[in-house]
Amino acid sequence: MKVRIFFPLIASALLAQAGCTTVQPWEKGKLAKPEMTFGGDRLETRYADHIYTSREAAAGGAGVGGGGCGCN
């Protein structure tokens, strides 16, 4: 059980430490590509979330505020 609590702490510590050499604005060309962002196609993501929420017990993760449904 304790491992479950430590994991997000370790992950966030790693994330904060990672990339210690700062990436400069002129090096960010590739990061601006749509596939490198975390958004993705809005409707495609919604369909995926809706399908998995109605067939599996786990839900959410990336955002909050979607509202529910009586999915069978």
Place this chain on the structure above:
Amino acid sequence: MVDAVHRFPFESMASRCEIRLAAPNAGTAEALAQAAIAEVRRIERTYSRYRADSIVSRINAAAGCYRVECDAETWQLLAYADHLYGASGGLFDITSGVLRRAWDFRKPRVPGPDELAPLLALVDWAAVRREDGAIFLPHAGMEIDFGGFGKEYAADRACAILQQRGARHGYVNLGGDMRFIGPQPDGRPWSIGIQDPRKADGIAASIAVSQGALTTSGDYERCFDLDGKRYCHVLDPRTGMPVSHWRSVSVLAPLAALGGSVSTIAMLKEADALAFLEASGLAYFAIDSAGNAHHHSISGDYAS
């Protein structure tokens, strides 16, 4: 509307130039580009040393003799040059063009002090008299020229014309000094490579720019190498010798005229350049004589 980007290369001010802009069709793009190119050529003609009828030639011909009346545009350019002289501690001096008579960058020859001394006596912006809309160069042989920011000023004027006529995406590139109209048609910034000072087709860094200007001063534009030392065209007005501390200085600024002035002054300031660049508040990318990069970025405004 996401329009196609049209390219218009041309030659001006002894450099390869290009206008890129997005427009609904080729006809509109052509009309916009021609208006901008016409303005660049007008500035080139008006301020050219090589045309006997240009205002600069007339001012230089009258050196030591009589005052020359200036139009409003020339008057404001002279005022800007004066401000730069003060801001650079006397290093940016538009009367230093006479040193060109001792330096011929097509031949690898370093002029001796006896050649430079008489020319250095003619380099003295502080002595130039400007009053009542007229300018007087006190000593015969004195010259002024706007080479220090003329190209950049032309880029700003061309961009303003394009923006006033509705262009929203594109840039004006005059020999490597660029002023941006706006980002690419899909909203993404332009990815511009900063020339590697020692490799003709190499890139030292890639900058994403959407608006403002990106200007570069470098020791590779007109230069020669002798005995392992680089002699470039940026001359210290106090000694007549080329500066050597920096291989290139690139600056991001809201106007090309501002960026070009700051990058040239930084080259002239040599060891004090970084303090000057910090004080200017602009984002910069400078490569020193050892090849090391020094940079400072202001995020959000011009580059992403």
Place this chain on the structure above:
Amino acid sequence: MTISKQTPQELAASLLAAALLLPGVRAQADEPPQNGSISLRYLDYADRQPGLDRIHAHSPSVSVTAPVAGDWSVEGTLTADDVSGASPRYHTAISGASHMQDERKAGDVAVTRYFRRGTLTAGAAYSTEHDYVSRALSLNGTLSSEDNNTTWAFGLAGSRDSINPVNHVVVDEHKRTVSVLAGVTRVLTPNDIAQLTLTRTNGSGYYNDPYKLFDNRPRSRRENTVLLRWNHYVDATGGTTRLGYRYYSDSFRIRAHTLSGEYVQPLGNGWTIVPELRLYSQSAAWFYYDPVYDATLGAPFPPGFSNGADPNRLSSPDQRLSGFGAVTVGLKVAREIGKLWTVDVKVEGYEQRGSWRLFHDGSPGLAPLRARVLQVGLTRRW
């Protein structure tokens, strides 16, 4: 002019002021260029188990994003789900499966304000179907560091659902939830960006599935998720790997792992291909009971029912709360047409099996569930 001594701030201001005095270098002040988009998408979903076609859904939706007045943008989505088919009343029992047909309409709107270093988004969502109405509000914000390499995200949302099942098992039930989110996105290298997001949801109210027998769940649910995502650009191919891992745990004692991966490969001429793979594994809810029935009464009665076990005890024969593993395999092909249009087609296959649960045994005795998903999308930018 004499050489003046200026402080750094004065120098910066004076240089800019002097340059601005140059004639005709500035056009009239104008707004920066902006762009919006409109997307249409259609989903065709069908699942089945051996011997029974289950749910079939057709779902068209439309989404519009528009920049407003320089610092704002508005986004809205409308969806209509046409769902029909059969659902087992308990476990994966074919006989007695309930047949349904329903239309769900949902819409949501979000308004975002852009600041120099962050954003603030307020959103509202509403959905309605014959037996279920859901309303939700949310507030999300982001804050970026000066160098734009780190972005913090926070969110708060609440929902209120009204449930009125057509079989009148209950009338006018409610469910309320409150969720919070905290996350950080970090640029690691010019080719790598990673994101960690934590969410917590507290809910209370009616969680039962009214169309399933002996489905009696707790009246509260607390859920936690940890999501770690990593996008990596591959210089050699020009493609991008998109990996994600989510850990989920809740007060039903369900713990789930989700590992998903996508590879985006541009092919030239505007074509892009995206294969995807998703692995999922969950444990059963503590009150879920296996398809082993009361010795006297038989299916669907839970064991011990005839011996006078408390009729209010918590239980559920819902396959979704059992222990299982699932695999999704999918492929998307997209094409950019000119600078304005993008069209894409996506095909996925999904299968869920008790025996595929990772690290532990899954719930026995349930038929595998298979689904196929087809999506077509069209986007126009302006």
